[in-house]
Each structure stands twice: as structure tokens, then as C-alpha cells.
Amino acid sequence: MNKFLGLSIFLFSLYSCTSARKHNEHINTEITVKDLHRDIEFAKKKLLTKHVDLDWYYSKNEISNRIDSFKKSVNYPMKPNDFSREFSRVVASLGHGHTHVTALSTRFEKEEKKKYKKSKGPIGLLQFKSIDNRLLLEKSFSKDTTIAINSEVLAVNDIKYQDFYTQYKDFRKGDGYISTFQKHYYGRYFSGYLSRELKPQDSLILTLKKNDSIFTQIVKREYTKKEKIVKDSIKKDSVKSDKNIQPKKLTKDEKLIAQNKAKHKREINKSFAYQKSSKSYLRELQFPVSNDSTIAVLKIKTFTAGYHKKAYKFIFDSIQKHNVQHLILDIRNNGGGYPTDINHLYSFLTTRNEPQMVIKNDVKVNSKTAKSALNFRNPNIISHTLFLPFFIGNSINDFFKTHKKDNEYYYKVNSKKQLLNEENKYKGNLYVLTNGLSYSASSIIAASLQNEEKAIFVGEETGGDYNGTVAGQTDFYKLPNSKIKLGIGMMTFTPNTSRDLKGRGVIPNIPIDLTFEDLLQQKDPQLEWILKDIERKKE
Template identity: 35%
Template sequence: MKIKLLLLATLIVFSSCGGVKKYNEQIGKLHSPQELKDDVDAAYNQLKKYHPRLYQYTSKEVLNFKFDSLKQSIKTPLSSRDFYEKLSPVIASVRQGHLVISPPNIKRNRKERKEFREKAFSFYTMKFEYLDEKLWLINAMGKDTLLIGSEVLAVEDKSPKELIEKYNNLIASDGYNKTFYDGFVGSRFPGFYIKNNGFQDSIRITFKNTDSIFTQTILWKNKKDAETISKDSLAAGVGEKIAVKKLTKEEKKAKQIKKYNSKRGYIASTKEYTRTFSLIGTDSLTAYMKIRNFSNGNPDDFYEETFNTIDSLGITNMILDLRNNGGGSLAEIDDLYSYFTDSPYTLVRPSEVNTRTPFFPFLINNTNPGVVQGLAVLFSPVILTHNLLKTKKVDDTIYYRFKASKEHKPKPNNYKGNLYVLVNGNSFSASSILSTQLKGTNRATFVGQETGGAYNGTVAGLFKGYELPNSKVSLRIGMMQVETYYKVEPDGYGVPVDKEITPTRADREAQRDPEVEWVLNDIKIKG
């Protein structure tokens, strides 16, 4: 038996190596026009099969024309990456921000993966902002902190403006919104650059700081050689430093840090917290809560602790900062909203789907590892029962019932004071759904820019991954229309603001936050 198991393990290793080699050869070659046309058809068929609102913003006739025109334009062989750049604008014309297309990347065998995991690339941890049609480095780690505040003049031989305009053409916001693009690509610039250029051993960036122009070559380094920052002092919010109290016993300190980090959702790669809370203002105390996303940590405990503090202090003015919040958990925003209302509420409507069993295409697809697909098959009776209980067909339309689509009660310690919500084009997905609920109930004053996510909802929830058979370009297709309880016309725009403010580079250089400053001044005026 031991010999058989050893032989099986050896066979798996060799077949894996062979599969990696075959895959890399596949994505490295030129594909014939017919192969690429077949991939175009495969992509469109997947969209028609799984996307519940494919023609919400672009008509069927127009979308048919775009896919047909793309096929007719392919007359010579193309690489996978060149094909990706042709297909992306057509996929983006669906105007659904959660619909993502990605070029293939090389695969690595086990030894190569191990070596790769031991290396770090500081470019990934850099944070950028695109303001005044220029790209600025706003945060970095280790020695790269010396570069913070610099303008990026070039990445290799391309200007940031040229690159961002190109990447904007390859993505979509929800509907017709315009605030999403520059902010989204700028804040995620390293990810977009690597995605669209593939793996590189190094990246050469030209910076400008005051009157000095210099070039920095960023290399992959062994993690043990990369500089780290202590967890005891981390940037958390506007003018706030979070310090973990030092304890006498190391074990007790580690336990406290773990609990503290869990509540706030510690982000190890950037040494930041997902959720922070502080008191700001001089004339009167104003609660300031910054939520970077709705995805990690233990939010229930954080919100309970925070609103208990607000209640005990009798605070009557609060800022909820959702700027650059790309979304996340529907359950978390449902829980958070329950602290902002004193009436029973429903967050979203039942979600339109194209199948009674949406969890199967989510789990069983050619982008998921074999072990995930195997487990899905093993537990298929449980998954099937769950899906059938959660879905219902009404007049030829299938709906999936989220927990958030049921009526919920407010929290006993709900906040009844004045609420200001800060948003911008990077406020997307779940943060836009929360904003819609607050806007629809006239619960808050909105400051900043129109949200990048649509007021009336978005197609997300579960995603079907699909790798095209020839080019290996992949799609991530949203399968659930997460529709907000409150709706407006016309459809396809974000949550509007009551006071529009667009930050400038001068604000950043002066370390000013114009949105927060406006809110504090408005609180002062209103007494």
C-alpha cells in the first residue's frame, strides 16, 4: 500500500510538472484567428448563461454588434495578452464593475512556487493616488518611505497618464458613472501594472520630488531581507496613531494584540487596520469611523464596542468615512446599518439569478483548484438542498434570498445624532449599497464625490470563474443582482453627494483633508 501511495504521489508530481509546462507553452504561443474567434464565442456564451443583467446598461443589439465586430477584426494570429487587450473593451461595454477579465500568467512548479513565496516585491505595498492627472506615491514601507510624496514621472518608458488611460479602457464601472475610473486605477496601480504587463524581475520608476528627478529600480528580495514595521505603532486614520498597550507578560501581550487586530481587521501587507475609530474636532467631540473595506477581521465586536463608546459619551456628531472602500460583506454592512436606524428595515431585495443552483458554477469551474471542485461534488447533496431552499421562481424569474433581504431590527444602542458620510469614486459595491440605504432614508449628509458603485445595486454575490479554452484569458462573472431596497431613476449612476468636494494635490501637500474640514466647519456653524 505504501508503495502504491508513493507511486501515486510521484505520478501527481510529474503530471503537475507536465501540466505547468504545457500551460505555459499554451499561453506563450500565437493563437490562430479561428481559435480566438472560438474564445470570443465562449466568453459571450458564458455571459449569456450566468449574468442576470447582461443587457441592463447596453442593449442586446449593441452588445451583439460589438462581439461580432471583434470577431471580424481578428485576421492574424495573436498572443494571449494581445487578445486580452482586444476582448477587454468589449467586456467592459457591459458596464458592470464586478465583471472582470484577466490575462493569463505563467504557472510555476512546486519548487518555483516555494522560491517565489520566499521573496517580496515592495512595489506591491506601495500606495498611489491619481490627482490633477498626475500619479503620486502616498504610502510605502521600509526604505521606500523616503519616496512618499513624490510624483511618478514614468514607469519603465511609459507615463502614468498614458498607462491609466489605457487601463481605464479595459475596465468598467457600474452603469454610466465617471468618478470610478481614475481613482480606482490610481489606488490600485501596482496591481493593474503587473496584471497588464505580466511578471517582471524588476520595475524601473522615475520619481520627482521638489526639483529632484531620480530613478528607482524595484527588485524582488528575500523576505528576511525586507524591512518590516513594528505592529505596535501603525497609521490608522485622520491624525490617529494606534498604540498597543505594553504588558509585562509576553504571552498576554500577544493575545491582546491578536484580539485587538481581529476586531479592527489588521492588514499585514500594508500594516494598517480595516476599521478605525477616533474622536476629532476642537469645539465639540466628533466621532470619526474609517472603514477601508467590509471583508476581514471581527466587525461585530468592533461595531458593538464603538457604538457603546459613542452612546456612553453622548456624542451627537459622527463621520463615517467610506472613501476608497471597495466593498465586501453584505452581512457586515447590514450589521453596521442597524446602528444607524431606530426602525425595522430591509437592506436589499431578493437577488435575481439565472439558476436555482448558483453555488455549483461558483465552485465547479475551470479556474478553481481540483480539490475545491472535488469537495463540491462530495457535498453536492447539501449544496443542492441549500440552494433550492434559498431560491424561488416567480413569473419565470429566479430569486436568491440573502439574509439581508429580510426585515431586521435596529440595535438597542443605535446612534441618533447627526451623521456625515464621506464617499468618492472608489466607494464601490457594498459601500455603495450601504450609502444607498443611508441616502434613501435621508439619514446622512453626503460629502465628497458620487460613489463609483450604482445607487440601484450591482451584480455580485457569487462569481463564476471561466478560463477561455485557447487563449486562457479568464473571466469572473457576477451571478447575483444585488438590488438595493431604495431605487432612483435614471438607473446607472452612483449615490450623489450633498456637498461635492474634489481633493487636489495642494491639499495633500498641506496635509489637509478638505472633506473632513468641511464637515467640522458645518458642525461648528450649526452649533
Template identity: 35%
Template sequence: MKKIFFLVFISILSSCVSVKKHNEKRETPVSAEKLKQDVDHAYNKLQKLHPNLYWYISKDSLDFKFDSLKTTISKPLKPNEFYQKLAPVIAKIREGHLRLYPFEKRLTKKEIRDLKNQKGLLSRYNFVLDGDRVFVKDNTDKIPNMAMGTEILKIKDIPIKDLLEKYRPFVNSDGYNKTFLKYSLERRWPSFFTAEFGILDSVKVETKINNEVKTFYLNREKVSKEEKKKEETANKKLTKSETGKVKDYNILTKSYNRDLQFPTKDSTIAYMKIKTFSGTYSRKFYKQSFATLKKSPAKYLIIDIRDNLGGSLYEINNLYSYLVSDEFRFINDIEVTSRSAMFQADYLANFPILVKPLAIIVYPFYLVGTALSTKKVNDKIYLKNNGIFALKKPKRNNFKGKVYVLINGSSFSAASILPSKLKDEKRAFLVGEETGGANDGTVAGRYSTEKLKNSKLYLPIGLMLIQPNIKFTHTKKGVVPDKEIIPTLEEILQKKDVQLDWAMAEINKENPSRF
């Protein structure tokens, strides 16, 4: 028993030492020469692994930017000071999936345990950006002084405009698309703030609403035992129920990821909201939903993928098969840089902790399979089609009515590939805003996460060029809607859904006999 206690004590002690050393490195300047080595390493790995590195920027321009970066590094810098120099250069590649990660502070087990029993600080709100201004979009906990529509003027006595100006170079989108940047910064500026100033128990905030300026402190509140128990019971009930599983209940957003509704009394219009293509229980959801649609009088289907950041290629391919009546090929063969590129993929990252030992045992078989998975066509290397994205037949219960798809600048990755294919085939009418993901495809799928040796920053690099089977537009922008409708700040804060309202009104005009 004494030995067991000793081993536990040593384990805890070594963990604390590891956290301490990690955090000390975060605050230790790295020599200019070593940081320049990290710049070279990052660029070399990008050239070796990224299958379309010069899609939106020429090689000469990118060479110049990396060379120029090195000339600006003339003194030792802390890792996150170096991040602020390298991240904007990575962003110039204009790949929304490609981003450098800052050196995050590591927490002790006690700090992690304490945070689990606390509510967030800035993370408790949703924000909306209007130029260089930030407004509170949602305050579900009804925290005083942060009502919906409140403008954030300063945090820690720093004007919000200055913070946005500092963080804006760290975000990027696919190609020359502009719409994604606003949504990305709306989501990410609080995390940039936390990365810069740490996890705070409270923060000084200056706000304005109804022309009244207030200064106060936002505090990190504790979760009571009653609140925690109530939430755990509710989440357990929903996630284990058949409805919760099939609709993919999300315990963080406290909402269903997918849902099908009939918003009119006659059920001639169906509305399907998909918040993310998570892949979880998606097959069963679409099977049930389109069986329901088949039996219903629905002649119109509105698919809402606004603020959907993408996810599973299998899911969008499966959904598409319910929307068409003819055989189709959804995406082209996936291009990689070399036969050995997929050996660099983050193999263990896809397995839960308990399964990792088994994954290590079967790793040799993975290597053999990977070695046999490529083919060479016209001096380019592609992954052999494994059948998922080959020529496919439509589903028996495919929907034959008219399809509207709602998109915005936060429809990204897979949520751009789907409307791109639907638009190319003239199968859906797109309403809203240009998507944040590119019309002609993206570089994502599997990643190779490179750890820069000296600064310890992480750079995940997409290994697969994924493109829909369409006639490419070569616009280097997102999917453009057939009807552009961009909500104003006032409409957003008033919760007016002008894009959905337009689609409903258009259907009513097309089919006046409904009334």
C-alpha cells in the same frame, strides 16, 4: 522509504511539467477561428447568467460590439493578445464587478518560495493619478529616489502616459460613473505592467521631483531573517489578540480594518473608519462599538468608508441596524436569470483547502437547497428571502445622533449600497465624492467563473442583481454626496484630509456651545 521518495520525486516532476506546459500555452498563438469561438462562448454565458446585462448598454449595441470584435480577429493571437481585444468589450457592459482576467504566468514552487523571501517592486508603493500622470503617494520603506510626490515619467523606457493609455480600456465602473476609473487604475496599473512584462528583479525608472529628473533601477530586495521573524511575531501578536480580531487586523496593510475613535476632548464626536466590509469579526466589533457610543456623550458619528471596495452584505445590513430607530428592509429580493443559474456558482471557491473534501460530500444537499431557493414573480426569478434581509428591527443600542458618511470614487459595491440606503432614508449626510459603485445596486454576490476553452482566459460572471430597498434614481451613476469635496493633487500629497476637515468644521458650526 524508497517508494516514498520516488512518489515525492514524481510529484515534483509532474508539477514542474504542469508549470512548463501552462507557460508554453501562454506564449502559443491560438487560431483566429478558435478565438472567435471564445468570443461567442463568453457572450452566450453572459446572456445566460448575468441578470441585468443590458442595464447600461442596449442589446443592439452590445451585439454589434461582439460582432465587430470578431471581424478584427484575422490571425492567430497569443492568449494575452486576445485579452487586450476582449477585455475592452467586456468593460463596455459597464459593470465594475465584471472583468476578464489575463493568462497569468504560473510559478514553480521554488519561484514561489523565493518570492516569499523578497519585497515587492512596484507593489511597495501607493500611487495617485492626475490625468495621465502618476505620482508616488506613499513610500513607507523610505526607498531612495521614490519620495512622496515623485512623478513617474517612464518605466522600462516607456512613457507612463503610454502605459496608462494601454491599460485604461481594461478598467470599468458601474454605469456612467467616472470617479471609480481613476482609483481603479491607480491600484491596478502595476499589476497590468507585471502581467505584460512578468515578475522582474529590477526595472529601469525615470522620475521627476523638484524639477530634477533621475534615471535609476528599482530592485527587488530580499527580506532578512531578522525582518521576517520580527514581522511574523508582530503579526501573530496582533491577529491573535482580542483587539486585533475584533478590529480585523490586516497583516498586508499592517493596520486595523475597523476602528472607532473619539477625536475631540469632550468625546461628542465619534469617528468610525471601515476599510473593507470583510465580515470578519464584524458583528462583535459593531456590538462593542455601539455599546461604547451609547455610554459616551457622542452626538455626532462620522463613518469613513472612502477607499472601501465593499464585501459582506450581512455586515452592511448589520451596521445599518445600529443607525436607525424603526423597522427596515435593507435590500430587495435578489434577482437571478433562471432557476438553474445558481447551479453554475463557484461552489468550492468558498471553502478552505482542508474543508473541500467535506464540501464535496455535502454537495448533493447544496444542490437540493439551491433548487428550492428560487421563486417566480411576474416572469422574473428571485432568490427566496432567507431571513437575513427581510424586515428587520433596529438594534437596541442604535445611535440616535447625527451621522456623516465620508465617501469617494473608491467606495464601491457594498460601500455604495450602504450610503445609497442612508441617503434615501435621509439618515446621513454624505460628504466627499460620487461613489464608484452605482446608486441603484449592482450585479455581484455569487459568481460563475467561466474558463474560455481555447484562450484559457477566466471570466467571472456575477449571478445576483442586488439592489437597496430605495426609490431608484435611474441616473445610472454612483451615490452623489450632499456636499461634494474633491481633494486636489497637492492636498493629497500633503496628506490634507479636506473631506474630514469639512465635516468636523460643519459639526463645530452646528454646535458652537462645544467651545
């Protein structure tokens, strides 16, 4: 048995090394025109037959013609990632922001895995932010404190950001006819692009610009160092043993205070979703005006943080205790997340005093088996063997939660437990900050709140459609020759409201653009307008 297990591990390791090598070679191999055409036809068929509500913005006939036109333009061999970039523009033009084409990333081979074990590459130590064709070095997680954050990035090694932007412009868009999404998106994508182009690096050279001065800085790979425990030999007759040093005994009251403090800290870290790696929170409650707790900013960076049910109870209890009269909900750069998360947040902000949900309970799917079959679309030998009863049960459950209505299929995403009517609703003035990266679930909760006319929206049009989005779980189809993947959203999520204006996001009452100069100077004109408006109302 042990010999068989050892042989299995050896063969798996050998296969992994060979597989990684072949994968990396494939990335740099040009695909013939004939094979690229086959991939385009494969993707076209999947889009036309598997994509729910594909014709929301353009007819299927027009979509088919666009893909055919692209196919005719492909008349020379391309490497997989070059093909991915060009085909992405076609897919992005269809108006479904979640539907996208992936690129292939380099895989570590055995030697590289060993070399870079317990380390963080220089790209992973940097966080970028962009507005159109300009890039900001927003954060550095490096131990090197001299790295000039809030500088404009001109190049990384020999890759100029302007060249990248020109090459990739319009390869990814938001929903419908919205243009604000791509204004902010490229900074997020640039890190992944660098990882693919530069391969594993021990250091990077940044070309930066700050205050009209152009300079370079080096960012190095960082390794996790194990602390060495050095045991000093101490003579018993010269120094007292540590065993003789007794820790201070706490009284019952002191123990209780310490326990309550620790419990409160754990509750804060859970509720505000503390991230140990970046030493930051995914949910933040800030008071922007000194000595004035009546004005608060609730910044939510993502709706995927988890623990949301208890988190929002804790957060809005804090808001009530601070007697907040003016709440600013900041969902800028929030790309969305779980429907249950926005549902719990919405239950504290809605003006309606009745059990309800932020999204419609029935979401449209492509077929009766679309959701249930997804459990076995890309099976994993180990997990699907060990947890086979779970996958079967989940598939049966998904099958019976899908029903037919008016010749269309719908899936029930929520149970009656999601019909919420929180007692501790926030009843003060509400402002909502949005931009082009307020997307997916962020757009849905924004649409529901705007429909109630309680909040004043400030900033930019959301990147997600007011009327909903095709999202949920993504089904990936690997194109047979290039091996890149086409990701298709499985479900049409819609808010508990709708409007006649088609293909546009939540449009702010007070439109204020953020410029790159604002980023450089660390200004926030959108938040500043709200604070001034609050002061005017107080007067």
C-alpha cells in the same frame, strides 16, 4: 503504499513544472484570428445566456451588436493579455462593473519557487494611488525608510505610467453610466500589470517626481531572515545561571490588570481588523480634532474584514462612551464586501426603529439551478472528494432557497436573523464620505442611508449604482483558445430603496473633487469641508 504516495507526489510535481512552463509560453504566443473569433462567440453566448439582468442599461440586441462589431475589428493575431485588454473595453461598456475579463499571470517554475521562497518582491512592497493619468507612491512596506512616499511615479523600470494609462484607459468601469470609478481605479490595477510585464524581479527602479525634482530610487526584494540563536558558554563560577534569575511575581490585582489589558487589545485588533503585514487596521475610529471626542471619523476600508457582528457592537459602544455628536462615515476607496457586514453597520445608523435589512432579501438569479450548480462548476479533486457531503448539502440548500416569482428566479440571501433593530443606534449628526471607488456593498449602504435623509453626503458620486448591482459570487468561464476568463456576477443585489434615475450612483449633497495636487500635499478637502461645517453649526 509509501511507494505509491511517493510516485504520486513526484508525478504531481513534474506535472506542475510542465504546466507552469506551458502556461508561461502560452502567454507569449499569438492566438490566430480564427481562434480569437471563436473565443468572442463563446463569451457572447455566456453573457447572453448566463448573465442575470444583462439588459439593465442596454438591450441584449445592442449588446450583441457591440460584441459583433468588436469581432469584426479583430483582424490580426494577438497575445492573450492583449486580447484581454481589448475585449475588456467591450465588456466594461455594458455597464456591469463586476463583469470583467481577466488577464493571465506568469506562474513560478520550480527553480523560481525555490529561489524566491520566503521573500517579498519589490512590487508587493509598494502601494499606489491614482487620479486619472497621474500616479502617487502612497505607501512603502520596505525596510528601506528612504523611499520617497507621496511622490509622483513617472515610471517603473522602463514602463511609463502615462503609456500604461493611455493603453488601458476605459478597460474597466463602474456600474451604468458612472464615470468616477475609473478615475481612481488604475493605481490599484498598475501593480498587477507590473507583475505580469516585468516577471519576478530582484529590484525595481522607480522614476519619481517631487517638488519639481525628478530622481530615481531602487526598491529591492526582501527576504525573511531567520534569527540565529547563539548559545554562549558561560562558566558557572563566574556568572549566575539564568535559571537562578526568578521572574517577578505579580499580585492577583496585577495579574487581573494585565489579563484585562491583553483581552482589550485582542478585542481592538479583532474589531478594527488589524493587518499584521501592513501594520494597519481595516476599520479605524479616529478623532480628527484635538481634545474634542464629540467629532469622530469611522473609516471602513472594506466590508470583507469579518467579525463584523461583534465589531460594530464594540465600535458603537466606544462611540457612545466618547459622547460622539458628529460621526463621519468614510467609505471612500471601499470596494464592497459581504451583505451581512453592511447589514450590521446599517442597523446602528438607520433612523427606522423596526427590524429590517439594508438589502432586499430576494436577489434575482438566472435560473433555478444557477446558484446550486456553482458548487460543482470548477471542482477540485481533493476538496470535492474530502468534503463531498458538504458540497452536496450546500447545493441542495441553494436549490430550495431559489424560487420562481413573476417568471423570474430569486434566491433568499438572508435569514430572519438578519432582520436587525439595534438598541444602541447612533442618533447624532451623520456625514458620509464617498468617491468613485465606493463600490458594490458600499453603494448599497450609501443608497439606503441617503434615502432616509439623515446623512449629508460629501465627495464624489459612488462607482456603484444607487439601485443595485449584479454581483455576489462570480462565475468564471475560461475562453477555450486564449485561456483568459470571463467573470460574471451571479445575483442582482438591490438596496431597501430605489429611484427613477437610472445607471447613476449615490450623488453627494456636497460634491467636492479630490485632485492629484491634493494627494501630493496630503490634503483632504472633502473631510476639511465637513469639519468646517460642524464648526459653523456649533456657532
